[in-house]
Amino acid sequence: MAILDSFPQVEVTIEVNGQPLQEHRESDLIVDPPHRTLRYVEASNDDAFEIVLTVKKGTVFRGDCIAFDVHVDGDYIGGPIFWKGSCDDEDNSQVEDGRIGPRNTVQKFRFSGLDISDADRTLPKEDERLVGIGTILVTFQDCRQVREVKETLRSKKKRKLGTVSEKAVKGRALSHSIEYAASEPRADEAVKIYKTRPVDPHEKEIEFRYRSLASLRALHIIPMPPSLEERDVTTLSTDEVAELQRRVRENAIWEERALKIKRERGNPGLTLRVGDRDVELVDLTDD
Template sequence: MAILNGPASGLNVEITVNDIALEEHTDEAEENPPHTVNKYIEATSGVEFAVRATFRWGLPNAILLEVHLDGKWARGNFVRQNESRGSKYTLILDGSISEVNGQWFNQKCCFASLQTDDSDIRLADDAVKDVVKNIGEISVKCFHVKNLSIAANNSLTTRDTAGLSSVPEKALKGRALSHSASFRAPEATSHVSVYKYDFFDADKKAFATYNFRYRSREALRAMHILPRSPSSFRLEDRIIEDLNLEEMRELLRRLREQSHRAVEVKRERSDESERTIVEDDDEVSFVRAKRVKVPVTLNEDGVEILDLT
């Protein structure tokens, strides 16, 4: 559960799958900017996810939560003061809301495998470049707002929910990215009220930002966010100092067996080179014979001549 101190104390944000929060991991080498928390989560292709925000204190004013997927705005929702008067209030955002001819739709979020191609990133438009910079990240921004009221024009601007078909391989610049965010087909939903509002902060700065960087398990291991499974390495390839007593014994046993096998193979090859075949009318038998060194001489041109007589 991503938690911040200071102004965001008491507000917890997490990513859920089937109402269960995904396990969060931290890059210990990374420093978080002020009022920002960065976490890593495991993504599975085709799995739907949602943002769950839990408030554990009464709000002095309304709050706007914005969800951005891969750098693109996906959803915004308000929590008003009267909704947080209890000890806990939970808000769940599971998709992007749109409106067409008075009918409202919700498109649920899901993880999709990231496809790459060999196209030139320099030929891509600015929108694609912006998405590539932020791909693999769910960002939840929280703002204090005021003067909240229903808008006269109660319609919602249509947002682009088309996922990326593929991205230029070179645009990733070696980053361990495995997935992108996508959306399910639109499903009809109940009417949604559209509000107008003002920001408390003149610069429209978020008082809290929660970034969830999603990757496959393999990518998280490649980034050293998750420890590599010891079983995925041969004992012979692992660092000696990292082996426990049982692993050291097993490694020693394997090395002894390899040494014994090498000696046996060498002995067998030596034996084979010293055998000759004796035939009679009834059977063929193998008889050990000593190696015979064939004399070698040089002719007047310096060419080796073997005497096989």
């Protein structure tokens, strides 16, 4: 779970099939600033996911509520509110699982692999289209309630990303974006909207960057796995043992070839004895 040292009463997790995704830091040597933290999670194609916000039991509220804002791929999704008193006796959690639509419907989140072109050039408006891609940002702060707002909540329409160039995504190790499933009825009641005013001017931020396993390794967030040669043979599968044997045979062939070449290159020329001296004759016609 991602938490802030300055506000450990709030936890945020990204969950797939009800299980939190493992979180990774850039480095254990990096110290987070007081009001912000960054985590990396692994994204897999077509996995539906949820953003779970939790305020811990006994949290002291400085205002009427703790108000959240959630953005995915740079687009605003929603602003859950935890009211004072809601966490007196137990932890309280709310789930953001998709984009809210008309008539109390929702389009649920899922990870989608980027459509990447191998063209050696950038494509039109590429930097603009990639702003925020690969990120899930949760911000929150203590607030006072001002009033209820009588309007219908609808998430902003998602930008169309389209095809992006390998050149544009390589430096950022981008691999996925967030897409939305078909609309379905929401199980919860219709959303109420409130206007709030911050009590604390310092907004807290918890950011997740989601990447494929290969991208996380390219960024050195996750270490590369040990090679088959480095692993304990007893831990290898049948297929891995077969692959290791193939590599050993291949290496043996190359070593034999290299040794043969070395012998041929090191073969001495003809030696004749002239008197008491050995004279070496070198064939200068060889390349």
